[in-house]
Amino acid sequence: MLLYGRAGEQAAIEDLVAAARGGRSGGLVLRGEPGIGKSALLDWAAEYCTGIGVRVLRVTGVETEADLAFAGLVQLLWPVQEHLDALPGAQADALRAVLGSGGAGARDRFLSGLAVMSLLAHLADDGPLLCLVDDAHWLDHATAEALLFAARRLTEEKVALLFAAREEGFTAAGLPEIRPSRLSQEDAERVLAHRGLTPAAREQVIAESEGNPLALIEFSSERRRYHAAAGPIPIADRVLASFRSRIALLPDKTRLMMLMIAAEGRGDLPMLLSAADALGVGPEDLEEAEKAGLVEVSAAVIAFRHPLIRTAAYQGAPLARRIAVHRALADAATDDDCRLRHRAAATTSPDEDLAVALTRAAERARGRAAFAAAAGLWEQAATYTPRPRDRAARLGQAAALALSSGHADHAAGLVGQAEDLLDDPASLTTLAEIRAAVEFERGQGRSAARLLMERCPPADPVRAVPMLRTAAGYAWLCGEAEVIRGAAARLTAMGAQDPMIQGLAHLVDDDYARGLPLLAQFVAHTLPDVTGQASRTPPDVTGQAWRTPLDGATTRWAAFCAMVMADDDAAFALAGAEVARLRRQGLVGALPQVLQDLAGVHVQAGRHRDAEACIAEAVELARHTGMHQRVPRLHSVLARVAAIEGDEQRCVRLAGDQPDSGGMVGLAALCLLDVGLGRYERLLERLEAAARGPLRHLTMLVTAGAEQVEAAVRLGEPERAEEPLRRLEAWARAGRQPWAEAVSARCRALLSDDEDDYLRALAAHRRADRPFEQARTELVYGEWLRRARRGTDARTPLRAALKTFERLRAAPWRARAEAELKATGESVLAAQPTAADPLERLTPQELQVVRLARDGSTSREIAAHLFLSPRTIEHHLYRAYRKLGIRSRRELARLDLT
Numbered sequence: 001m002l003l004y005g006r007a008g009e010q011a012a013i014e015d016l017v018a019a020a021r022g023g024r025s026g027g028l029v030l031r032g033e034p035g036i037g038k039s040a041l042l043d044w045a046a047e048y049c050t051g052i053g054v055r056v057l058r059v060t061g062v063e064t065e066a067d068l069a070f071a072g073l074v075q076l077l078w079p080v081q082e083h084l085d086a087l088p089g090a091q092a093d094a095l096r097a098v099l100g101s102g103g104a105g106a107r108d109r110f111l112s113g114l115a116v117m118s119l120l121a122h123l124a125d126d127g128p129l130l131c132l133v134d135d136a137h138w139l140d141h142a143t144a145e146a147l148l149f150a151a152r153r154l155t156e157e158k159v160a161l162l163f164a165a166r167e168e169g170f171t172a173a174g175l176p177e178i179r180p181s182r183l184s185q186e187d188a189e190r191v192l193a194h195r196g197l198t199p200a201a202r203e204q205v206i207a208e209s210e211g212n213p214l215a216l217i218e219f220s221s222e223r224r225r226y227h228a229a230a231g232p233i234p235i236a237d238r239v240l241a242s243f244r245s246r247i248a249l250l251p252d253k254t255r256l257m258m259l260m261i262a263a264e265g266r267g268d269l270p271m272l273l274s275a276a277d278a279l280g281v282g283p284e285d286l287e288e289a290e291k292a293g294l295v296e297v298s299a300a301v302i303a304f305r306h307p308l309i310r311t312a313a314y315q316g317a318p319l320a321r322r323i324a325v326h327r328a329l330a331d332a333a334t335d336d337d338c339r340l341r342h343r344a345a346a347t348t349s350p351d352e353d354l355a356v357a358l359t360r361a362a363e364r365a366r367g368r369a370a371f372a373a374a375a376g377l378w379e380q381a382a383t384y385t386p387r388p389r390d391r392a393a394r395l396g397q398a399a400a401l402a403l404s405s406g407h408a409d410h411a412a413g414l415v416g417q418a419e420d421l422l423d424d425p426a427s428l429t430t431l432a433e434i435r436a437a438v439e440f441e442r443g444q445g446r447s448a449a450r451l452l453m454e455r456c457p458p459a460d461p462v463r464a465v466p467m468l469r470t471a472a473g474y475a476w477l478c479g480e481a482e483v484i485r486g487a488a489a490r491l492t493a494m495g496a497q498d499p500m501i502q503g504l505a506h507l508v509d510d511d512y513a514r515g516l517p518l519l520a521q522f523v524a525h526t527l528p529d530v531t532g533q534a535s536r537t538p539p540d541v542t543g544q545a546w547r548t549p550l551d552g553a554t555t556r557w558a559a560f561c562a563m564v565m566a567d568d569d570a571a572f573a574l575a576g577a578e579v580a581r582l583r584r585q586g587l588v589g590a591l592p593q594v595l596q597d598l599a600g601v602h603v604q605a606g607r608h609r610d611a612e613a614c615i616a617e618a619v620e621l622a623r624h625t626g627m628h629q630r631v632p633r634l635h636s637v638l639a640r641v642a643a644i645e646g647d648e649q650r651c652v653r654l655a656g657d658q659p660d661s662g663g664m665v666g667l668a669a670l671c672l673l674d675v676g677l678g679r680y681e682r683l684l685e686r687l688e689a690a691a692r693g694p695l696r697h698l699t700m701l702v703t704a705g706a707e708q709v710e711a712a713v714r715l716g717e718p719e720r721a722e723e724p725l726r727r728l729e730a731w732a733r734a735g736r737q738p739w740a741e742a743v744s745a746r747c748r749a750l751l752s753d754d755e756d757d758y759l760r761a762l763a764a765h766r767r768a769d770r771p772f773e774q775a776r777t778e779l780v781y782g783e784w785l786r787r788a789r790r791g792t793d794a795r796t797p798l799r800a801a802l803k804t805f806e807r808l809r810a811a812p813w814r815a816r817a818e819a820e821l822k823a824t825g826e827s828v829l830a831a832q833p834t835a836a837d838p839l840e841r842l843t844p845q846e847l848q849v850v851r852l853a854r855d856g857s858t859s860r861e862i863a864a865h866l867f868l869s870p871r872t873i874e875h876h877l878y879r880a881y882r883k884l885g886i887r888s889r890r891e892l893a894r895l896d897l898t
Contacts, residue, residue: 001040001043001044001047003037003040003041003044004183004187004190004191005181005183005184005187006037006040006041006044006180008178009030009041009178009180010041010044010048012028012178013028013041013044013045013048013162014048016028016160016162017045017048017049017052017054017128017130017160019160020054020124020128020129020130020158020159020160021052021054021128021158023156023157023158023871024155024156025124025154025155025156025157025158025159025160026151026154026160026161027151027152027154027160027161027162027163027172027175027176028160028161028162028163028175028176028177028178029136029163029164029165029170029172029175029176029177029178030042030162030163030164030165030177030178030179030180031164031165031166031167031170031177031178031179032166032167032179032180033166033167033212033234033235033236034166034214034236034239034306034307034308035212035213035214035215035218035235035236035239035306035308036180036182036212036213036214037180037213037214038134038164038165038180039134039135039164040213041164041180042058042132042134042162042164045130045132045162046058046130046132049130053127053128054127054128054129054130055123055126055127055128055129055130056129056130056131056132057076057077057079057080057129057130057131057132058076058131058132058133058134059072059073059075059076059131059132059133059134059139059143060075060133060134060135061133061134061135061136061137061138061139061140062135062138062265062266063135063138063265063307063310064263064264064265064266064341065138065140065265065266066138066139066140067140067341067373067376067377067380068140068337068341068373069140069142069364069365069368069370069373069374070098070112070140070142070143070146070368070370070373071140071143072133072139072140072143072144072147073095073098073112073116073142073143073146073147074098074099074100076131076133076143076147077095077098077099077116077119078099080119080123081095081099081101083119083122083123084096084099084119086119086122087115087118087119087122088118088586088864090111090584090585090586091111091114091115091118091119091586091864092115094111094112094115094368094369094586095112095115095116095119097367097368098112098368107369107585107587108369108585108586108587108588108589108590109142109145109369109370109371109372109404109405109406109589110145110149110588110589110625111369111586111587111588112142112145112146112368112369113145113146113147113148113149113150113153113588113625114149114153114586114588114867115146115586116146116147116149116150117149117150117153117154117867117869118863118869120150120154120157120159121154121157121159121869121870121871121872123159124157124158124159124871125871127158128158128159128160129158129159129160130159130160130161130162131147131159131160131161131162132162132164133147133161133162133163133164134164135164135165135307136163136164136165136170136172137165137166137168137169137170138169139170140370140372140373141370141372141373141405142365142368142369142370142372142373144170145372145626147161147163148172148175148626149588149624149625151163151172151175152174152175152623152624153624153867153868154869154872155868155869155872155875156869156871156872156874156875157869157871157872158871163175173626173628174623174624181211182210182211182212183211183212183213183216184211185206187211188206188209188211188216189202189206191213191216191217192205192206192216192220195220197220201220202220205219205220208238209235210235212235212239214239214306214308215235215238215239218239218242218243219239219242221246221293236308239308240308240311240312243294243308243309243311243312243313244312244315244316246292246294247294247309247312247313247316248316250288250289250292251285251288253280253281253285254285254286254287254288254289255313255317256279256281256285256321256325257276257281257282257283257285257286257289258286258289258294258295258313259313259314259317259321259322259325260272260275260276260279260281260325260328260329261295261302261303261304261310261313262304262310262311262313262314263314263322263325263326263329263342263345264329265310267301267302267303268301269299269300269301269302271329271332271333271334271338272302272332274332275325275328275329275331275332276328278328278331278332279324279325279328283297286302293305294309295309322345323345323346323348324346326342326343326345326346327342327346329342330342330343330346336361337361337364340354340357340358340361343357344358344380344384347384350384350385350386351384351386352384352385352386352390354381354384355381355382355384355385355390355394356381358377358378358380358381358384359377359378359381359394359397361377362374362375362377362378362381362397362401365377366401371401371402371404371405372401372402372405372407374401375398375399375401375402375404375405375407375410375411375414376398378394378395378397378398378401379394379395379398379414381394382394382395382398382417388421388422389421389422389424389427391418391421392417392418392419392421392422392427392431393418393427393430395414395415395417395418395421396414396415396418396430396431396434398414399411399412399414399415399418399434399435399438400434400437402414403434403437403438403441406626406627408438408441408442409442411434411438412435412438412439412442415431415434415435415438418431419431419435425455425457426457428455429455429456429457429463429467432451432452432454432455432467433452433467433470435448435451436448436449436451436452436470436471436474439451440474445474445475445477445478445480446474446475446478446479446480448471448474449471449472449474449475449478449480449483450471450480450483452467452468452470452471452474453467453468453471453483453486453487453490455467456468456471456490458490458493458494461494461495461496464490464494464496465491465496465498465501466553468487468490468491468498468501469487469498469500469501469557470553471483471487472484472487472488472500472501472504472505473500473504473557473560475487475504476504476508476564476697476698478694479693479694479695479697480694481508481694481697484501484504484505484508485505485508485509487501487505488501488502488504488505498522499518499519499521499522499525500518500519500522500557500561502515502518503515503516503517503518503519503522503561504519504564506518507519507564507697508697510697510727510730512730512731512733512734512735513730513733513734514734515734516565516731516734516735517734519561519564519565520565520567520735522557522558522561523558523561523562523565523567523570523574525558526554526555526558526574527558527570527573527574555574555578556578558574559571559574559575559578559594559597562574563597563600563699564699565699565735565737566699566703566735566737566739566740567735567737568601568604568605568737568739568768568769568770571597571600571601572598572601572605575594575597575598575601576598578594579591579594579595579598582594583864583865583867586867588621588625588867589625589627591617591618591621592618592619592621592622592625592627592630592634593618593630595614595615595617595618595621595634596614596615596618596633596634596637598614599611599612599614599615599618599634599637599638600637602614603637603638603640603641604739604769604770604772605769605770605771606769606770606771606772606804606807606808608641608644608808608809609839609840609844609847610847611637611638611641612638612641612844613844613845613847613848615634615635615637615638615844616843616844616845617844617845617848617866618630618634619631619634619635621867622634632656633665635653635654635656636654636655636656636665636666636669637665638654639651639654639655639656639665639666639669639670640665640668640669640672642654642669642673643669643670643672643673643676644672644676644772644808644809644810644813645808645809645810645811646673646676646677646810646811646812646813648673648677651669651670651673652670654666654669655667655669655670663695664690664695664698664700664701665700667686667687667690667700667701667704668700668701668703668704670686671683671686671687671704671707672704672707674686674707674711675707675710675711676810676812676813677812678714678812680710680711680712680714680715681711681715683707683708683711684708684711684712684715684720687701687704687705687707687708687724688708688720691723691724699731702727702728702731703728703731703740703743704724705724705725705727705728705747706728706743706744706746706747708720708721708724708725709721709724709725709728709747709750709751710747710750710780713750713751718751721747721750721751725744725747725748725751728740728743728744728747729744729747729748731744732744737768738764738765738767738768739764739765739768739769739770739773741760741764742761742762742763742764742765742768742770742773742774742777743761743773743777745757745758745760745761745764746758746761746776746777746780749761749780749781749784750780753784755784758777758780758781758784761777761781762774762777762778762781762797765777771804771807771808772804772808772810774804775800775801775804775805775808775810775813775817776801776813778797778798778800778801778804779797779798779801779805779813779816779817779820781797782794782795782796782797782798782801782817782820782821783820785797786798786820786823786824791823791824791825792824794820794824795821795824795826798817798820798821798824799821801813801817802814802817802818802821802828805817839897841883841884842880842883842884845866845876846876846879846880846883847897848866849862849866849873849876849877849880850876850877850880850884850892850897851897852865852866853877853889853892854889854892854893854895854897859873859874859877
């Protein structure tokens with residue numbers, strides 16, 4: 001296949017294919033205006049790959065199917081569906097549901113993308129594979145999302161994906177793009193060399209076409225009667241006008257047949273012939289269009305030579321004729337979704353029966369986790385709904401699903417339309433829950449919290465309590481103390497009980513003695529059911545028996561409460577159990593947030609490599625699923641690690657500029673960095689300002705009182721330590737967390753200069769698992785002993801502190817411990833390079849892989865666990881073996897990778 005002026009694009013495609021043949025997967029987007037030659041490049045790529053033994057799968061987006069869930073994926077995967085049995089169960093079921101061959105469907109909109117990734121990787125085991133995606137801007141949202149997820153996630157599987165798309169309508173962040181340029185004068189002349197034009201006509205065509213290949217062909221047609229005026233009119237519009245002009249010259253029955261093909265969109269010959277017969281036309285009426293080069297007819301498919309011809313044929317027809325064609329197509333359709341699409345296109349007034357049918361189609365799409373398609377169908381149903389109240393309810397459903405599909409701004413618009421149609425409290429309450437979820441996702445947590453509290457139905461506790469719980473949770477994160485107090489007051493007025501709401505209400509007023517036990521009760525109610533662990537249920541502190549149905553929301557709020565309490569054991573158990581559940585069920589979209597929670601516990605426990613592995617996976621998944629707004633919050637978890645290590649540049653970068661509670665995570669990390677670097681005044685200024693702000697109740701600020709106390713003591717201003725120490729001690733007493741009791745005792749010791757306080761702190765540390773905090777206590781105790789001229793006694797805690805600081809790579813703290821040891825007269829050997837630790841040689845993902853392999857998991861099992869392909873797992877193992885100096889899993893089992 002000969003193409004002019006496309007050497008650069010062809011070379012890029014050859015490089016993409018060569019990389020896939022060599023075992024490196026990749027994706028590439030060809031982006032440009034209509035007629036620039038994107039489809040021709042895909043045709044060339046298919047021919048090129050066939051010639052070198054690369055398997056080709058192909059799908060073309062169809063404008064009329066853009067709202068039909070997984071229409072593109074069905075087209076792509078239908079020829080290879082016999083391979084579904086090779087996939088993990090949940091993934092295979094998701095694709096079977098997509099293809100209509102059984103399967104339970106999916107609850108996560110990214111599971112289909114994960115399944116597509118696994119299927120393509122499996123197919124590539126038999127040889128390199130190229131997936132060609134033409135007119136990607138017209139793919140249905142579910143298909144586009146699945147293919148982009150696969151393109152970003154595939155790495156070592158011999159798979160290449162090549163997309164062709166217009167400038168708008170297909171966002172492919174993270175994939176490289178090339179933009180075919182207009183043809184040069186020389187190449188344009190080569191295209192027209194055999195078109196039989198006079199030199200003057202050839203120059204006119206080249207000038208009018210402006211180097212657009214389709215325009216060159218169209219404007220040089222001998223049949224063209226339309227004279228395109230060069231100028232500011234976009235070239236695509238001029239080509240479209242040319243096609244309209246040519247179609248207008250065709251016989252009436254030919255134009256009707258072309259309109260029918262355009263309205264049907266898929267080229268389904270049997271359906272088209274049936275509908276055509278009903279309107280008194282047939283395939284013989286296409287002869288003139290074929291001769292004109294406008295349509296191409298094969299044994300089973302009728303297609304336009306270019307999508308712009310379809311646009312011209314449809315837009316140029318009168319409305320009445322379009323309606324008649326859609327009615328005929330609806331009568332001829334054998335597929336429910338296809339029939340419904342044409343029914344809707346033929347309806348111009350409210351029709352409740354049609355609206356109900358659309359809602360049923362929406363629920364079918366929801367059942368396959370095609371949330372964007374489901375949202376569109378609910379929205380379409382609303383437009384045909386006669387009664388305003390019903391229309392509002394359907395708009396609300398559309399908004400909820402639009403939010404689930406990641407389109408918060410569109411969801412906000414839909415909720416606004418619904419609110420304008422209602423005035424009764426019950427309906428507005430339902431919309432309030434959707435509106436609040438939308439606003440919270442858009443970063444408006446304060447307004448979301450207030451709305452939920454204002455709209456909760458006082459006469460319906462079953463419905464009100466979950467709304468108030470969500471309002472209190474949002475308010476806690478956003479610093480809306482009055483909302484939390486108001487939620488608790490509403491609860492009391494209803495005679496209801498909820499330990500989470502009541503506990504948070506006490507905490508914002510610094511009443512830790514009543515607040516923390518309530519949260520502990522909420523967690524204890526959930527923990528055994530989620531994790532299988534024995535309950536540590538505290539006494540009932542609500543005044544009456546309290547129970548709530550255990551569901552996903554309750555479990556998430558229990559984990560939230562565990563984090564507020566800083567109960568490391570409960571938080572680790574709940575987050576760990578939830579991560580395992582999400583992995584088993586392939587629920588990719590929810591995993592980044594839970595991995596973030598798990599990483600936070602790992603950091604506190606000194607398992608920095610585990611925390612980095614969790615965050616690396618969460619960031620990768622967030623990017624691959626389009627949740628880019630979550631990445632800064634994920635990074636902020638590791639700001640504390642950078643602070644411990646004394647890496648100021650990295651700490652500042654990771655802390656970032658986060659709103660609301662996310663900013664406090666970064667602030668706490670920066671304050672820890674200040675302590676390590678001896679910048680005490682800056683630290684006190686930061687935390688004293690935060691203590692006057694709306695987020696003063698957050699646990700991370702209460703526990704950051706330890707930094708305030710140390711800074712105040714170092715500056716010789718103990719009065720500035722009194723208030724933060726009061727809060728910290730009260731919090732530790734009420735929460736009964738051993739690590740908190742240890743830290744508060746250490747702070748008291750810094751002020752009291754009493755050895756008993758140091759000893760109490762060390763005893764409490766032995767019941768906790770926060771090694772960095774224990775090492776800090778050992779350091780300050782050692783410093784106290786040395787100042788008391790008990791140098792020999794000081795060496796024991798100082799050695800222990802130094803060992804921990806070395807393991808955690810806590811450079812400024814290690815320097816302090818070394819200096820103190822030297823001051824006792826002990827010679828301190830240089831620390832061994834941490835790179836000698838096998839863990840330090842591995843990337844976070846390699847660490848995850850080798851740990852699972854060491855525990856006996858196969859590559860296929862590890863791949864399913866980490867949402868990767870077996871080939872990628874083998875690649876990580878190969879690299880890890882080389883770094884570790886081993887050659888087999890048997891040798892791996894002998895290594896200490898804890």
